[in-house]
Amino acid sequence: xxxxxxxGTGLAGYSVAREFRKHDTETxxxxxxxxxxASYYKPDISEAHAKDKTPADLVQKTAEEMAEMLDAxxxxxxxxxxxxxxxxxxxxxxxxxxxxxxxxxxxxDPIVLNLAGDATDRIHKVNNLMDYRVFRxxxxxxxxxxxxxAGLIGCEFANxxxxxxxxxxxxxxxxxxxxxxxxxxxxxxxxTALAHAGVDWHLGHAATGVHxxxxxxxxVYLDDESHIDADVVLSAVGLxxxxxxxxxxxxxxxxxxxxxxxxxxxxxxxxxxxxxAEVAGHWRPYVGPLMQCAxxxxxTLAAGADAEPGQxxxxxxxxxxxxxxxxxxxxPPVDKHGEWQIERDGTAVEGRFVDGDGQLRGFVLTDEATNxxxxxxxxxxALLD
Amino acid sequence: xxxxxxxxCGFEYDEAEGMPDEGIEPGTKWEDIPDDWTxxxxxxxxxxxxxxxxx
Ligand SMILES: Cc1cc2nc3c(=O)[nH]c(=O)nc-3n(C[C@H](O)[C@H](O)[C@H](O)COP(=O)(O)OP(=O)(O)OC[C@H]3O[C@@H](n4cnc5c(N)ncnc54)[C@H](O)[C@@H]3O)c2cc1C
Numbered sequence: 001x002x003x004x005x006x007x008g009t010g011l012a013g014y015s016v017a018r019e020f021r022k023h024d025t026e027t028x029x030x031x032x033x034x035x036x037x038a039s040y041y042k043p044d045i046s047e048a049h050a051k052d053k054t055p056a057d058l059v060q061k062t063a064e065e066m067a068e069m070l071d072a073x074x075x076x077x078x079x080x081x082x083x084x085x086x087x088x089x090x091x092x093x094x095x096x097x098x099x100x101x102x103x104x105x106x107x108x109d110p111i112v113l114n115l116a117g118d119a120t121d122r123i124h125k126v127n128n129l130m131d132y133r134v135f136r137x138x139x140x141x142x143x144x145x146x147x148x149x150a151g152l153i154g155c156e157f158a159n160x161x162x163x164x165x166x167x168x169x170x171x172x173x174x175x176x177x178x179x180x181x182x183x184x185x186x187x188x189x190x191x192t193a194l195a196h197a198g199v200d201w202h203l204g205h206a207a208t209g210v211h212x213x214x215x216x217x218x219x220v221y222l223d224d225e226s227h228i229d230a231d232v233v234l235s236a237v238g239l240x241x242x243x244x245x246x247x248x249x250x251x252x253x254x255x256x257x258x259x260x261x262x263x264x265x266x267x268x269x270x271x272x273x274x275x276x277a278e279v280a281g282h283w284r285p286y287v288g289p290l291m292q293c294a295x296x297x298x299x300t301l302a303a304g305a306d307a308e309p310g311q312x313x314x315x316x317x318x319x320x321x322x323x324x325x326x327x328x329x330x331x332p333p334v335d336k337h338g339e340w341q342i343e344r345d346g347t348a349v350e351g352r353f354v355d356g357d358g359q360l361r362g363f364v365l366t367d368e369a370t371n372x373x374x375x376x377x378x379x380x381x382a383l384l385d
Numbered sequence: 386x387x388x389x390x391x392x393x394c395g396f397e398y399d400e401a402e403g404m405p406d407e408g409i410e411p412g413t414k415w416e417d418i419p420d421d422w423t424x425x426x427x428x429x430x431x432x433x434x435x436x437x438x439x440x
Contacts, residue, residue, distance in 0.1 A: 011427060018426075041428040051430075060428055291394040291427050315395060320435070374437055377392060 002098045003028035003073075004301060005090055007080050008105035009037045009066070010128075012274025012290045016103055017070045019298020027302075029072035030097060032090070035130055037063025037076040043287065045132045046156035047322050049164035055133040080106070083249040085267055101269050101301055104246060104257055108239035108275035108285055113148065116209035119218050123210055124234045126153070138232050141165065146220045146230035148207050150177040152321050154236035155190060159323040162197045169228045170194075171202035171220065178321065181330050182351070182364045183340045189347040189366040193326030202228065239285055242276045255283040261384065262309040263297045271297055279312060280384060288317030289383075314383035318363075318373070326367045331380050333362030345369075389415050389436040394427040398436065 004020070006013045009031050017029055031037070038059045044051065048058060067074040075092075082091040083102070090097045110125040124135045139145070143166050147154045150172035162168045172179070176187030177194075191201060205222040210233055213219040220228040241256035252258040252266040256278030263271045263279070273293035275285040282289075296312040303309070321328035326347050338355040348369040353362035363376045386401040398404070403411035407425055409418060415436055422431045 015426065039428065041423075041430070041433075043429070043433070047433075060423070287427050287429070288392075288394050291396070295395075295426075315390075317392060317395060320393065322433075373392070373435075377437065 001027060002088070002100040003030045004101045004103065005029075005097060005099040006031045006103040006105055007033075007090070008107055008274065008276075009033040009035070009039065009063070009074060009076075010105065010107050010274060011042060011287060012107070012276075012294060013103070013105035014039050014066060014070070015291060015294035016105060016273060016297050016301075017072055019294050020301050021070055021072075021298075023299055023302035025071065027100075029070065031066075031070075031072055031074045032078050032080055032092070032097075033063075033074070033076055034079040035076070035128060037066065037074045038129065039066050040129050042128070043322070045126060045129065046153060046160055048132070048136075049160045050324060055129055055136055058129060058132075080245065083245060083270075085249055085270070088269065099269075101271065103297070103301075104265070104270065104272040104276055105274045106242045106245075106276050108241045108256075110235065111238045111240050113207065113235060113237055115207060117211040117219075117221070119210045119212045119233075122218060122233060123148075124232065126157070126234065126236070127239065135232070135234065139166065140231070142167065143231040144169070144229070145232045145234055146171070146218070146228045148172075148220070148233070148235045149237035150174065150201075150203065151180060151236060151238060152178065152319070154234075155194070156322050157234060157236065158194055158199050159197070159325055162194065162199050163324065167200075168198070169200040169202060169220075169230065171205050171207050171222055171228065173204065173206040173223075175204050177201075177203070178328065178330075181319065181321075181332060182328065183342065185342045185344050186328060186330070186349045186351055186364045186366050189344070189349045190321075190323055190326050190328060193347050193367070194323065197325045200228075202226070239275065241278065241283060241285070246272070246276075254278055261311040262300060263293055263312060264309070271301075273297055279314075282314070282383065284314070284383075286317075286319055289314055292317075312384060316377050316380045316382055318377060327370050328364065328366050329370050329373050329376075330364040331362050331376070334381055334383055335361060338362075386412070387415065388439050390439045391424060391429075392435040392437050393429055393433065394424060396424050396426040397439070
């Protein structure tokens with residue numbers, strides 16, 4: 001029997017393999033990854049200083065250990081170049097593999113800003129452990145880091161770096177941090193707390209260029225002609241689901257690879273989950289949703305063609321933003337119709353997003369108000385019931 | 386005996402069942418699980434882990 005092939009060994013790829021093995025210990029499994037196949041808990045990256053961990057410390061298991069644990073083949077440093085659906089084949093640079101079922105778990109790619117300047121090739125991005133290794137190698141004691149983007153990842157890095165002896169400036173065209181996830185009051189609480197810790201904010205300003213500034217320093221120009229003088233530049237302006245190879249293979253894609261609640265794509269033998277997948281219209285590049293998908297899909301793959309496939313559920317899994325100086329827990333509104341009701345006491349913000357009937361549809365809690373999370377989680381509706 | 390669910394990844398822990406595969410005996414209370422333990426599902430360390438009682 002041809003193997004099940006899983007492309008990607010991030011949390012999504014390894015989790016679906018592990019869930020599958022709980023139900024099927026016979027069928028061969030091959031995992032393919034372009035990196036070294038080490039397993040790690042990605043959210044740890046932006047807390048590594050706080051946890052006193054080097055990039056090497058973050059590795060939980062090597063590819064060899066994972067292969068043994070999963071009784072699977074893990075092919076590292078292999079890039080998938082194309083999928084031939086007709087032939088049920090995956091093309092690597094110098095090999096072609098045939099699958100019975102294929103799982104796409106190849107994640108998302110950082111968005112790259114189109115910037116002017118002669119130093120744009122020096123801009124770091126961190127979406128995996130390899131990137132982080134390179135970034136850490138460029139940090140020296142007291143380095144000044146300019147972060148482009150005040151989203152979850154930009155804010156978490158700002159927090160981790162400012163608390164561990166680095167200087168940090170953050171620029172973002174939005175008026176407040178985390179603007180895509182939280183209302184202004186909550187973003188303002190994070191801004192205030194991080195400013196208090198020493199972060200230099202440049203909100204309402206987009207970066208326009210990155211230039212060499214002499215002595216291994218860089219000038220990050222902003223749209224008001226001002227500039228930040230930094231030793232290291234980190235771009236954290238968002239992710240885009242990996243859809244190109246899927247689209248080239250003729251699969252339906254939108255914000256991510258389109259799958260329904262059974263995680264199947266528009267091809268009945270190909271599935272997708274994790275940061276590359278858009279599940280029943282939702283693109284949620286977070287750990288909670290992908291773990292739910294891995295549990296459902298692991299069972300489906302083991303059950304065989306005649307069984308009714310399971311439907312994934314997304315319970316009320318909020319996003320926890322690890323800005324330790326002002327932690328945030330947010331559950332973005334399940335639908336857009338409604339309004340925020342905000343109570344604020346200093347950096348403690350309690351925001352309820354309620355619909356016309358007064359029902360809670362989403363919430364945000366910051367700082368001390370995060371103590372109320374349990375009540376909110378119980379009250380808020382599931383995303384996919 | 387209580388049942389818990391992690392609010393990060395949805396992992397469920399039933400104190401009555403424990404996690405024998407992980408060396409956690411049936412009947413082990415959540416609070417008695419060692420601090421260096423990591424989530425058997427997503428790999429989150431215990432201090433990132435947020436267990437909520439489920440009914
Ligand atoms: C700094 C940081 C902090 C985060 N914090 C949180 C948090 O607190 N809470 C939360 O819920 N989420 C957080 N996230 C998001 C979360 O980590 C991701 O949603 C999750 O790790 C995605 O897993 P994945 O397996 O889908 O993708 P990835 O981990 O990106 O894995 C993709 C895999 O595919 C492989 N691959 C890609 N293309 C190819 C190809 N063509 N051929 C072969 N292999 C390929 C890669 O090598 C890799 O193995 C954070 C993310 C970052 C970057």
